[in-house]
Structures are given as structure tokens and as C-alpha cells.
Amino acid sequence: MDLGVEPVRRINSRGGCAPHLSLQFDSHLFSIDTSRSPKACIQPDAYLITHAHSDHFGKSAMLSERAIASVETARALEIRYEREYRGRTFRVGESIMVGDVSVKTHRTGHTIGSAAFSWETEAGARVLVTGDVKDYSALPRCDYLVSEANYGDPYDPSCIFEDDLAGFFEALESGASFGAYAFGKAQRAVALMRAMGYHDEIGMDAQSLVLTRELMKDAAGPLTEVNGSKTNVVTPWNLPQVRCKSKYFLTGRRDTSYPTIRLSDHLDFRGLMKMIEHSSPQEVLAYHPAGERASLLAHHLQQCGLETMSLDLIEKFFR
Ligand SMILES: [Zn+2]
Numbered sequence: 481m482d483l484g485v486e487p488v489r490r491i492n493s494r495g496g497c498a499p500h501l502s503l504q505f506d507s508h509l510f511s512i513d514t515s516r517s518p519k520a521c522i523q524p525d526a527y528l529i530t531h532a533h534s535d536h537f538g539k540s541a542m543l544s545e546r547a548i549a550s551v552e553t554a555r556a557l558e559i560r561y562e563r564e565y566r567g568r569t570f571r572v573g574e575s576i577m578v579g580d581v582s583v584k585t586h587r588t589g590h591t592i593g594s595a596a597f598s599w600e601t602e603a604g605a606r607v608l609v610t611g612d613v614k615d616y617s618a619l620p621r622c623d624y625l626v627s628e629a630n631y632g633d634p635y636d637p638s639c640i641f642e643d644d645l646a647g648f649f650e651a652l653e654s655g656a657s658f659g660a661y662a663f664g665k666a667q668r669a670v671a672l673m674r675a676m677g678y679h680d681e682i683g684m685d686a687q688s689l690v691l692t693r694e695l696m697k698d699a700a701g702p703l704t705e706v707n708g709s710k711t712n713v714v715t716p717w718n719l720p721q722v723r724c725k726s727k728y729f730l731t732g733r734r735d736t737s738y739p740t741i742r743l744s745d746h747l748d749f750r751g752l753m754k755m756i757e758h759s760s761p762q763e764v765l766a767y768h769p770a771g772e773r774a775s776l777l778a779h780h781l782q783q784c785g786l787e788t789m790s791l792d793l794i795e796k797f798f799r
Contacts, residue, residue, distance in 0.1 A: 483605040485624045487765055487789075488796045490517060499537050500767055501791060502798075503609075503626070505601045508581060512597075512609055512626065513768065515540035522798050526578045527567070530611025531594035532556035532663060535769065542567060548576060550585065552593025552695050556663055559691055570595075573618075589615030590745050591664040592695040598622060608759055612768070613747050616755035625761035628768045629790075630746045632777030639749040641732060644742040648730075649676055651741060657712035657724040659738060662688040664745050665730055667696055669713045672743075674701050683712035683722075752777065756786075764788040 485505045490498040492515075502511040502524055511517075511524035513536040527541035529549040538557045541547045547567025549557070554565040570576040572595045575584045586596040590612040598608040598620055608622035612630060631639040651658075652673060660666040666688045673682065681702040684692060692700050706714055712722045719727055719738060729738040747755060756764065764781055766774035766788065774790040781788035 483624050483763060484601055484603050485605060485607055486796060487626075487794045488798055489791075489794050490514065490521075491797050491799050493518065497797075499535075499770070501626075501765075501794060503607065504796075505605075505607070508579065510578070511541075513537055513541075513611070516544050525581075526583075528583075528597050528609065529553055529557075529567075530588075530596065530609070531591045532560060533591065533612070534560075536611070548578065548583070550593040550595050553591075553595070554593075555694060556591075556593060556691060559687075559694060560663060584620070586620065587615070587618040588613040592667050608761070609767075610755070612745065613751075613755060614745055616747065616751070616758055619755065619759050622759050623762050625756065625759055625764045626767050627752070627756065627764055627777075628746075629752065629766040629774040629777040630769060631748045632752055632766060632773045632780075634749060634776065634780045638732070641742055641744060641748045643744060645672070647741045648672060648743060651726065651728055652676060652678055652711070654726060655710055655724070656726040656728055657683075657710075657714070657719070657722045658741075659716040659719040659727065659729040659731075660688075660713050660743075662715050663691050665743065666713050666715075667692055667700075668743060668745060669730055670696065670700055670703075673711075673713075674699065678711070680711065681709035683707055683709040683714070685714045685718040688713060688715060756781070762787065766790045 487501050492498045498514050500513040509524040511527045515537045527547045529538040532553045539561050542557045542565045550572050551569045554569045575582050584598045588594045596610045606622040607624045609626040633639050660669045681704045683706045728741045729736045730743045732744050766778045778788040778790040
């Protein structure tokens with residue numbers, strides 16, 4: 481059955497593809513996590529920005545009046561890139577109109593303000609775009625799924641993992657400090673520390689401090705500058721200046737000079753499979769990140785009998 485939704489990619493001025501994709505349906509064109517089209521080119525009805533990580537290109541799309549992002553994503557983009565967000569905003573969980581299409585938004589637990597988008601075509605096909613996902617429980621069922629594939633390689637053992645919450649708790653109790661990227665991981669660390677009963681001040685570098693204060697508000701609890709407290713959460717490159725005996729880098733990576741504690745902002749491979757089962761689509765497009773992981777996830781889903789493609793197989797382009 482043809483769902484009437486067609487993925488298309490924009491060719492940029494250098495002749496390459498703009499990041500990610502757009503979806504064409506009825507008389508509409510929605511762009512997803514991509515950079516802005518130059519003024520003279522075809523403009524989409526909307527630039528949907530799922531969250532403020534740089535590989536989702538809000539830095540460029542935020543300058544368009546057609547940008548759509550959550551209040552927190554818009555604010556995070558402004559803080560990170562020191563420019564004004566020009567688009568429209570929503571609260572995650574609310575709907576927002578794009579022309580005559582009602583676009584629903586759903587929590588994904590990836591970063592503060594991260595959102596998935598869903599809508600229905602005139603013929604009633606339900607489309608869902610995930611962005612990056614940590615928690616799929618708020619996602620709706622759909623017919624056409626545009627899915628992330630960050631840990632989508634079924635053959636790579638590093639795509640199967642669990643967060644080391646016990647290790648994090650132990651390190652916190654022992655008075656350790658933590659390295660975490662300023663947007664996303666730092667707020668996850670602070671939220672976990674508060675949930676684990678740590679109520680004292682947390683020392684943070686300037687960028688992490690601004691982002692955490694503005695995005696978490698009161699939920700962040702008391703924060704101070706680096707070394708203002710025995711426990712710190714700072715970016716990995718600020719970790720050397722932290723005066724603390726034990727330091728851990730909160731990451732899934734293994735190529736670091738500090739000992740690591742596994743805390744991921746993502747679903748692992750098993751989580752992705754459960755998310756797809758949960759949303760029960762007829763057709764899937766693995767859209768992020770570009771490259772091998774998306775292709776391998778698409779291949780795996782094909783073998784499971786689900787009609788699936790990846791970004792590299794899109795054959796329709798526009799300028
Ligand atoms: Zn992300």
C-alpha cells in the first residue's frame with residue numbers, strides 16, 4: 481500500500497545533499513533536522529527541529545521564520561549559538577499548526593526539550609519523526625516511521641548497553657566529579673544526582689551552568705562555579721582543572737584518558753527494536769545518523785519483513 485509520503489532531499493549549492501531529509505505529502509513539504517534553504521530556493525512549509533544537538537542543524541534552521549522547535553530547544557540554540565531564534569515554539573506534548581496540518585509533539589527523553597513530531601496526511605496515513613530517543617513510551621503508533629538509528633548496528637556489540645546507574649551512584653557517594661557535554665549529558669547528570677538524593681551545590685563551568693540553570697530552572701537545585709563545591713559536572717576539557725581526586729567521564733566512549741561511567745542519552749539496539757514494535761509502522765525510513773548505522777538498521781528491519789529504507793536510498797531531490 482502506498483502511504484502517499486515521499487522522502488526527498490535538497491541538493492545544496494555545492495552539489496551535495498543537505499543534511500537529513502524532507503517529507504512530501506499532499507501539497508506539503510516538511511523539512512526535518514536540516515539546514516535552511518537559500519532564499520531563492522524552494523522553501524518547505526516548516527523546518528522541524530527535534531532538538532538542539534549540532535548534528536540536527538538547528539544552528540542554521542533557527543534563523544528561518546518557518547522553524548518549529550520546543551521552547552527549551554529554541555532557548556538552548558540561542559544560548560549555544562548566540563543568535564536569536566526566529567521560528568515558532570511549542571511546549572512538548574502540545575500540537576502546533578503548520579498550514580492546515582496539526583502537528584503533534586512527543587517527549588523523547590533525549591535532551592531537555594527534545595521532541596518527536598507526528599501528523600496525519602489527508603488520506604489518514606500517520607507519520608512519526610523520532611529525532612533522537614532515550615524513552616519511547618510517549619511516542620504514538622504510526623504508519624510511516626522516520627527513525628533515528630544511532631545504535632542501529634545489530635552486529636556491533638557496543639550497540640548493546642545499559643546505563644551504569646549503580647556505578648554513577650557509587651561515584652557520587654564517594655565524592656567524585658564528572659565530565660559531561662554541556663548540553664544534554666550535563667542536565668541528565670544533574671537530574672540523576674538530584675533524584676539520587678544529592679542536594680548540595682554542584683560546581684559547573686560557565687556554559688554548562690547557563691544551560692542547566694535556564695533549561696532545568698528550580699529542578700537543577702543549587703549550582704555554583706567550578707570547584708565551588710566538592711562535586712562538579714563540567715565539560716570533558718574542563719575536567720583537568722577540577723580539584724578532586726576521583727573524576728569520571730560520563731560517556732559510552734572507550735577512548736578517553738579518564739575512567740568512564742556509561743550514561744547514554746540514547747536507546748541501545750534493543751531499545752530501538754522495542755520502539756519500532758511500539759509504534760508498529762508499515763514502513764520505516766532510518767534517517768539519522770547518515771551512513772552505516774542507518775543502512776544496517778534498515779537492512780535488519782528488511783530481513784524482519786518490514787519495508788524499510790535509509791537516507792542513502794532516497795532517489796528524489798529538489799533544489
Ligand atoms: Zn542528539
